[in-house]
Amino acid sequence: MDLIKSFLYNAIHNAIRSRSFDASIKAGMIESTDPSSLKVLHENIKSLKEMLKNHASHEEKFIHPLLDERVLGVTDKLNAEHRKFDSMFGKIETYLAWIIDLPDNFEKRKEAYLEFRHNLNRFIFGYMAHIDKEESDVALLIWEVSTIEEIDKVLSNIIGNQTPNETMDILTWMLPAINLEERAFILNHAKQVVPPEAFKALCQLAQRVLSAEAWLALKPRIGVE
Secondary structure (H helix, E strand, O other), X not given: OHHXXXXXXXXXHHHHHHHHHXXXXXHHHOOOOOHHHHHXXXXXXXXXXXXXXXXXXXXXXXXXXXXXXXXXXXXXXXXXXXXXXXXXXXXXXXHHHHHHOOOOOOOOHHHHHHHHHHHHHHHHHHHHHHHHHHHHXXXXXXXXXXXXXXXXXXXXXXXXXXXXXXXXXXXXXXXXXXXHHHHHHHHHHHHHHOOHHHHHHHHHHHHHHOOHHHHHHHHHHHOOO
């Protein structure tokens, strides 16, 4: 029961933390004069932007209705923050694309790229505060006004409404960032709502992104020999 409650926000937020911090670290390692590395970073930034946009959409479609008719006004502020963060990150991604297209002899390329890094890290700092508020304050409201059955249905709806590519992308970052009990919970939950061939693909992904030791510990928990 407690795992269902904690999983509503914590697991996907850990995936977002992992991917966001990875993007920040990689941005810090790249030289502003290395076009190929900048293009790879740009693709990573675009993928992160898509993850955040999909996550906000799932919250608004599946989680927020638990509150809309029971705690008035809470989701309006959250939805506004989603719009704000989407706009901010869109500008950061566009700014990086502008840097990539600069001529090689642009005098202030290094300074422009440093500003991109600062903006990226400021965004991450603000977004981390946003998801912390969801985990600490909003989650408590949900537990107070919703039943375990309602929360469990929300989790099933989120998993069932993700595209295969979206699910694989999320779990690539999520599974290494959560513990054994949580890995077993999410994969067993997926096992109930996705076709057998899709579950097999998820298990192959888990084996790929986890250490050999972590995968061996997970297998019996999800019924894999």
